[in-house]
Amino acid sequence: MDFSWTSEQNHLRNEVIEFAQKELNKGVPEDEQKNIFPREKWKKCADLGVLSWPFEKEFGGKGFDILTTVYLLEGLGYGSNDNGLPFSLNSQLWSTMAAINKFGNKHQKEKFLKRLCIGAIGAFGITELDSGSDCYNMSTTAVKKEGGYLLNGEKHYITLAPECEIAVVFASTNQKLGKWGITAFIVERGMEGFTTSKVRDKVGMRTTPMGNLYLKNCFVPEENRLGKEGSGLSLFASAMESERGYIFASQIGRLEKQLEISIAYANERKAFGSSIGSFQSISNRIANMKLRLETSKMHLYKVAYLDSINAPLISEAAMAKLYISEAFVESSLDFIRIHGAKGIVTEYEIERDLRDGLGGLIYSGTSDIQRNIIAKLEGVL
Numbered sequence: 435m436d437f438s439w440t441s442e443q444n445h446l447r448n449e450v451i452e453f454a455q456k457e458l459n460k461g462v463p464e465d466e467q468k469n470i471f472p473r474e475k476w477k478k479c480a481d482l483g484v485l486s487w488p489f490e491k492e493f494g495g496k497g498f499d500i501l502t503t504v505y506l507l508e509g510l511g512y513g514s515n516d517n518g519l520p521f522s523l524n525s526q527l528w529s530t531m532a533a534i535n536k537f538g539n540k541h542q543k544e545k546f547l548k549r550l551c552i553g554a555i556g557a558f559g560i561t562e563l564d565s566g567s568d569c570y571n572m573s574t575t576a577v578k579k580e581g582g583y584l585l586n587g588e589k590h591y592i593t594l595a596p597e598c599e600i601a602v603v604f605a606s607t608n609q610k611l612g613k614w615g616i617t618a619f620i621v622e623r624g625m626e627g628f629t630t631s632k633v634r635d636k637v638g639m640r641t642t643p644m645g646n647l648y649l650k651n652c653f654v655p656e657e658n659r660l661g662k663e664g665s666g667l668s669l670f671a672s673a674m675e676s677e678r679g680y681i682f683a684s685q686i687g688r689l690e691k692q693l694e695i696s697i698a699y700a701n702e703r704k705a706f707g708s709s710i711g712s713f714q715s716i717s718n719r720i721a722n723m724k725l726r727l728e729t730s731k732m733h734l735y736k737v738a739y740l741d742s743i744n745a746p747l748i749s750e751a752a753m754a755k756l757y758i759s760e761a762f763v764e765s766s767l768d769f770i771r772i773h774g775a776k777g778i779v780t781e782y783e784i785e786r787d788l789r790d791g792l793g794g795l796i797y798s799g800t801s802d803i804q805r806n807i808i809a810k811l812e813g814v815l
């Protein structure tokens with residue numbers, strides 16, 4: 435693996451950081467407090483190309499390689515004080531768009547991927563009220579009708595659901611086959627029987643809208659079936675590899691920013707006649723934050739490297755997801771501790787990271803589920 439970045443990659447990343455600092459940081463505390471999704475900022479990110487970086491030019495993408503893409507997403511997270519908007523963008527990129535890119539036919543990519551690249555909003559729904567970790571045990575059904583399928587069911591806790599224009603949803607086309615009978619569909623806003631709702635409040639990622647998708651006798655034409663009947667399992671597994679591998683790219687940028695702010699504070703804040711950084715308990719925290727940052731980067735880049743050579747990456751993606759999500763929570767707690775009381779007062783914009791980090795322990799499969807995957811692939815029966 436080559437760990438160096440080209441001057442072109444560094445130049446692009448600096449542009450992204452400048453963009454984020456200039457365009458994304460105004461009004462964050464207010465939006466966060468009121469759970470407002472910053473749609474104008476989303477559009478600006480799309481105009482910059484964030485939603486098109488890794489996709490083929492033929493379908494509206496910029497054609498960047500995967501390592502460059504995650505490096506730029508890191509820059510976005512470094513420059514943005516809000517984790518919610520970068521999380522929303524990453525969620526769309528690595529689940530909805532990755533699935534359509536890999537499993538969609540030419541017509542579907544022309545119709546949907548192109549729109550998503552320029553800022554349309556897409557959700558990805560598998561979770562139901564009674565099936566989360568055990569998501570293949572779903573109740574949503576798709577019954578074949580002439581020219582398409584009739585979908586019935588509900589998807590819960592779905593990122594971007596309230597704002598989505600399209601949604602990739604999973605339904606059983608043959609319940610007797612269990613997980614082998616699952617199929618993915620692209621549902622479009624405006625289709626009869628398709629509605630959404632919004633979760634009123636949540637602990638963190640408050641600028642990311644979350645909600646439910648409702649399908650009530652919703653007719654979806656055959657041309658909107660993503661992949662073959664029964665291919666939902668492999669489609670979902672593939673989307674989870676990219677989601678687990680990359681969804682934390684921007685949060686790694688935020689870990690870098692936390693570290694810089696913490697070092698400056700440790701050097702400037704005085705207690706007992708010296709800077710607090712001179713106390714080993716503080717400098718150890720900073721060393722741990724640095725270690726978590728660098729280890730997180732190694733996990734991210736390893737997944738991207740394996741992806742770039744088409745090597746298997748199930749275990750590496752699970753390890754990346756598990757490690758980075760937990761590292762983010764631990765470093766966010768150190769970020770608070772280093773700042774003392776300031777750390778928990780909202781106006782200093784320190785405590786938000788810990789709240790934003792909590793969801794990371796759950797989405798894309800909980801930490802427990804990642805450990806199960808890793809152990810199984812190591813040979814534990």
Ligand SMILES: Cc1cc2nc3c(=O)[nH]c(=O)nc-3n(C[C@H](O)[C@H](O)[C@H](O)COP(=O)(O)OP(=O)(O)OC[C@H]3O[C@@H](n4cnc5c(N)ncnc54)[C@H](O)[C@@H]3O)c2cc1C
Pocket residue numbers: 525558559560561563565566567568590591592593594639644793794796797798799800801802803806
């Ligand atoms: C911020 C956020 C965004 C999300 N976005 C989406 C989205 O866009 N689309 C979507 O479909 N879903 C989304 N989800 C839902 C998410 O995927 C599920 O919440 C997650 O898979 C866990 O399911 P659950 O909440 O039903 O918990 P459960 O599956 O009920 O788990 C409860 C507890 O039991 C543990 N557990 C369950 N099974 C096992 C096992 N086999 N071994 C060990 N421990 C186990 C879990 O680790 C957890 O601690 C999102 C969730 C969050 C928090």
